[in-house]
Amino acid sequence: MQSTRAHLATVDGKLYDGSVGNPKELVALQQDADMIRGQLGKLEEAVLIVTSRLEAQRASMTAVVDQLTAATAEHAALVAELTGQKQTLDAEVAELDGRRALVTGKVPAADLRVYTTMFTSRQGRAVARVERTLCQGCRVNLPSVVVQRVRTSPNLVQCPSCGRILYT
Ligand SMILES: [Zn+2]
Incomplete structure (x- = not known):
């Protein structure tokens, strides 16, 4: 788009700076300028389409990142909970082992x-x-x-x- 705009500025400059006096040449320059404007319009449309697609993808990526963040937090909470349960059960097993040792000593x-x-x-x-x-x-x-x-x-x-x- 930048180079097309630069090209158009050059053609428009020649059209209006009075450097070209030949009518045939002026008509040709005008046709060039119209054609370049058409190209520029098509480029702008294409850029709009790409931009809107990019926005949509950015939005769905944000949603995925949010889900991942929530899942990571859930996982961490579960790990913490299970670690706590394991500690409780380890203590219970140790206590039961102690009681078992006391009882089996008498058998x-x-x-x-x-x-x-x-x-x-x-x-x-x-x-x-x-x-x-x-x-x-x-x-x-x-x-x-x-x-x-x-x-x-x-x-x-x-x-x-x-x-x-x-x-x-
Ligand atoms: Zn039996």
Whole structure:
């Protein structure tokens, strides 16, 4: 646009500064000036279109940046929350570990081994209550001698079916 405007100024200058007297030459200069004005108009339209597209893109970019900023803040808040929860749970685990150590210290090693094995193989449910004659761990009917032993024996009694430690 700058060079077209400069070109037009040159042609207009020749047209009006009186340096050209020949009518044919003047007509030709006028035609040149009209043609250059037409080109300049088209260039201005093109610049307007590009400018409006640029504005639209700038607006959508701003929206994306806003979304990203909000998502980043949300992420940071979530990380802070989860970090806090982890600290709480770590403290709880440490306390429970301490309590477990106190309790296991009083349990005979052989019994603890049975409990640990059952805890692992029975998805964390190492003990089962006996209701009437049913093991509540596996729902199998227990022989009466086993039920009797659960009630009277000071030793661990395991379910003959699922192996869980029985209690009444
Ligand atoms: Zn059982």
